[in-house]
Amino acid sequence: KRITPATVLSTLPLPRPQVTHKYKEGHLLMICGSRRYAGGAILTALGARASGVGMLSIAVPESLKPILVSHLPEALIVGCPETQTGAIAQLQLPEKTDLSSFHAIACGPGLTKDATAIVQEVIASDRPLILDADALNILAQMGTIATLQKRQATTVLTPHTGEFQRLFPDMPDPKHDRVLAVREAAAQTRAVVLLKGARTAIASPQGLVWINPESTPALARGGSGDVLTGLLGGLLAQAATKQIAVEDIVATAAWWHSQAGILAAQERTELGVDAFTLTQYLMKVLSKPKVKSLL
């Protein structure tokens, strides 16, 4: 299936119900960052901000807290104990909070492979979960298929080609047939799998495959993928109480992300779409007259 504005917009959490409050509009827990890779947490969080999510909690190594507060004053920053290398050693939620407080968890950007314990913990949880970047590499080491088959809740994987190969060493090579590879991966893991690339492909465990037909090479920049993870996390958290297929939400996030890149490239050329700028264009996509008229 091809993603179109119409299919996308039917899955966005719009319009909101007139009577609501922040916890009803989704609570996302992001788990991101390390002393070595700190910026990815900022970019992921700015992606989540743009999703409209009601509440955003961000678990980072304690030493990254000030920088996250400064960029995201509206978020609750959860400082976590650190390993010697500066990775998150364990999740340390505020008192009286546990993972059941969250409608979705987005985990991965900037973690490094030393954050194994926390990745194992969220995989073992019953929460809808997005795994990206180093969380995928840790999952690969745990054994992708065996590990994910034990999960009851929704899982979304967002690998690029290299990560896909590490996750699924025995699968058809995604460089040869992307659709075949992603469909097989989703079927065997019961996860929704988004394979990044010029034509992003998304497969559901039931065998449905979405293709994102439009994108731009302007997005071939460090940090672009982090923005997608945050945006997707925020949408997933908002959809928690609604009857929308997870793969449709993933397709919507992919479309929104690439449209922001396209719009930014139109205004700023293909050289002007660094990942920070990209976060500022997410909202502009929905404000375009053509899109707005469909909302």
Place this chain on the structure above:
Amino acid sequence: KRITPATVLSTLPLPRPQVTHKYKEGHLLMICGSRRYAGGAILTALGARASGVGMLSIAVPESLKPILVSHLPEALIVGCPETQTGAIAQLQLPEKTDLSSFHAIACGPGLTKDATAIVQEVIASDRPLILDADALNILAQMGTIATLQKRQATTVLTPHTGEFQRLFPDMPDPKHDRVLAVREAAAQTRAVVLLKGARTAIASPQGLVWINPESTPALARGGSGDVLTGLLGGLLAQAATKQIAVEDIVATAAWWHSQAGILAAQERTELGVDAFTLTQYLMKVLSKPKVKSLL
């Protein structure tokens, strides 16, 4: 009574007198933030900035000082000693300053319940006072009605439904009849009470009730309320020497805050009104031709 642009604009501190200086345009003391919840202090302060207040002093735990200076270089940041948990342990004003220097105090966002001492101190003062967030939870533990009846100066409470129930466990349930609940709360505490929600209700001790007829579910985001507290604090400080009923100022702040949300949602959809963005739209409300023509 329904809030309208005309009723609102008659209470704004506009036009300013031609001859004035910064201390004549109100000095607000904000008491906000903790190591755990640092961002709320930023958002409250940005709300206060937008109010036009002449001088802004911000008491925060010492460790939050650099981040507040960076966001609000025009404010005087008062670093305070911290409890072991990172809350404000006590108010430590600069030499030769005491609470009588301030025209109003806004207290609450991000404090945690460990900031009991400072909340008790400001409640015991003779300054016009806004209590929000954890300051309300601390007030509830002190005994809301008995405590507030001892105050001589103006008090404003800004609870959401959950906080209202903790403050007034023996009152009519605000979920059933918001107007009844808020009127009763104001009458018994002699405070102006603003009950947050889709239709914000404001009651004066004399029994007058304002309803804010327009709002937007886009404001159902973490941090939205902090912005209101700062905006209201700034307006209250500016009104200190004027003959304007406190409940009218509270109504004005509620209207201004929700109109900023509405305007932002029109331009950015209901997903685009994170609390930081909201602070940037406050000024735009007054700059709208329709509003400006009334000023």
Place this chain on the structure above:
Amino acid sequence: KRITPATVLSTLPLPRPQVTHKYKEGHLLMICGSRRYAGGAILTALGARASGVGMLSIAVPESLKPILVSHLPEALIVGCPETQTGAIAQLQLPEKTDLSSFHAIACGPGLTKDATAIVQEVIASDRPLILDADALNILAQMGTIATLQKRQATTVLTPHTGEFQRLFPDMPDPKHDRVLAVREAAAQTRAVVLLKGARTAIASPQGLVWINPESTPALARGGSGDVLTGLLGGLLAQAATKQIAVEDIVATAAWWHSQAGILAAQERTELGVDAFTLTQYLMKVLSKPKVKSLL
């Protein structure tokens, strides 16, 4: 004399010579800030940035260095040893640099009275010097008239009424006759004196008095004065090699500063001109078609 756009624009360093380099376009040394009052250094520096000055060096207490670097990456931040109270203890310039490297010095915002030594040092120097805020209070303690009569180089004082009274306890009260007071102060100190207020008055030692006829009460906000000090410092540094009377440059800075306030108030109402916003409007004054056509 009344300041008009035409008189002002004839003193601006425009157009620049086609062949020049950064050190020919003025090198300003700012001496500002303390741990207690850190934001004033940022605002002063943003004022100096807007002046167009070729090189900007900013001496601050060592602990303020990161925040200044972040806001002003183009400036050279000189971290200085601190007193126990967090004031600058002494000026510590980089190797092979001394005060003769600078075309002007602007000293005062946020210093606290504990920065006495550095204020004495710059007063004793042969550099054009602007004293503001706590530098004025320190000067008052040194004995204003006796101290300044020993200076050979240009001095500019920028007191508000209270500071004026501390500087000149034996002079006519500026509240009664501003022009008389400021003229007398300039004559006795051989400094150019700018007295802040709704109608800012500027006097030269020779008895010339400029009045800034237009301003806005929107500027009655904390930090507004810091912006003026930086702007004036930058203009003074750029004029170092030119034949322009110092009082004319001071008048130009006062006009530019107040016009920025007026323009911001037109767009954002009188409540919308916090000191940070003011810094962003300085450039817009010169870009207005009516002004630009005169440049």
Place this chain on the structure above:
Amino acid sequence: KRITPATVLSTLPLPRPQVTHKYKEGHLLMICGSRRYAGGAILTALGARASGVGMLSIAVPESLKPILVSHLPEALIVGCPETQTGAIAQLQLPEKTDLSSFHAIACGPGLTKDATAIVQEVIASDRPLILDADALNILAQMGTIATLQKRQATTVLTPHTGEFQRLFPDMPDPKHDRVLAVREAAAQTRAVVLLKGARTAIASPQGLVWINPESTPALARGGSGDVLTGLLGGLLAQAATKQIAVEDIVATAAWWHSQAGILAAQERTELGVDAFTLTQYLMKVLSKPKVKSLL
């Protein structure tokens, strides 16, 4: 040869190939900054961001890491051990990374002369290399001509007149004949040499000389040159796999940088082009209708 929009635009990495990824769009390593001169690293990095480079790694002294992360969340910040004076003591790349990971290296802004070891290391490497600022002063101490004749890979030097004289004490004085001086310097070093000034001149080892005919004295500000170094580094990294002469890329960077200054000066006057503002105008140059139609 005179640089024109047509010659320039033929060397820009536009349009990008439809199928690509971030590592194919160039990986630049910047080596910049010291505790004393920290802001230059930010400005250089913002220049590199504007170039469109796929991946940006920034080596700075460990203590500068937080500030770089905050400004450039999309970059990989490599914290390095520091000398006692706060310079980079040695390059400490992440595990499994060495200099061969990078398509180009830009080295110099803010280093101080204490960063000798790292400058020697990159000169000894086989990577395309830009040397600026203190890296040029260190090179001069090493012996410019003898040192560079040993390099196999591309070298670009970007001195202003003073640095040129230190690099080439025995050459014709660039103040007398810029073209002669720069051509001779390039011939003897086999480097591309860009001599900054009102009419920037660029020479290739083969004797080709480019002149940048248009510039603006508005660029005579601290930090302008840092922006050029970053922009040039990013373009060089993107060109690594293409058949474009290095001197043409250098000419393109010089044109782009000066056009950004010209555009900013048109909108903001010649006083409005501080180096930070300049970084924000780089993208606007390519978005101008006249330029865009050529892309």
